[in-house]
């Protein structure tokens with residue numbers, strides 16, 4: 569499960585399933601010499617964090633092993649599920665659901681791409697016309 573978990577997080581990072589988070593300041597906030605006034609809406613663009621080469625070296629490479637090397641998941645820049653008091657309460661159940669699907673999909677089926685599927689990589693990874701695959705069981 570440890571490696572499957574790393575695959576899920578790396579996919580969430582690279583595909584940028586969650587593009588960003590919304591917050592609103594409840595008081596003036598000083599940050600790096602700038603003041604964000606009370607009542608301002610803030611968009612935390614998590615895609616930029618996910619692709620930051622200082623946090624994720626060689627950021628456009630799919631590398632699940634990066635999650636095993638150091639405890640990246642517990643770092644404050646890990647925002648795939650948000651952060652703070654409003655962090656996603658479904659993080660663990662969602663991860664287990666995906667892991668269960670992946671386990672059965674990989675161990676019981678094989679698949680191949682049907683035709684040429686268009687894949688967009690910006691602002692997030694998406695197949696605008698769907699991803700067509702032919703699935704067969706072993």
Ligand code: HEM
Pocket residue numbers: 580585586589590647648649650651652653654655656657658659661662663
């Ligand atoms: C891979 C799967 C999932 C991802 C990537 C995800 C991601 C997120 C993110 C980014 C937020 C916003 C957190 C913030 O503002 O700091 C959120 C909120 C939330 N998520 Fe998820 N989520 C996932 C699965 C689930 C599941 C399975 C459930 C329920 C069973 C769930 C329930 C919620 C709820 C109720 C909130 C609102 C929390 C609040 O505002 O206090 N999520 N999720």
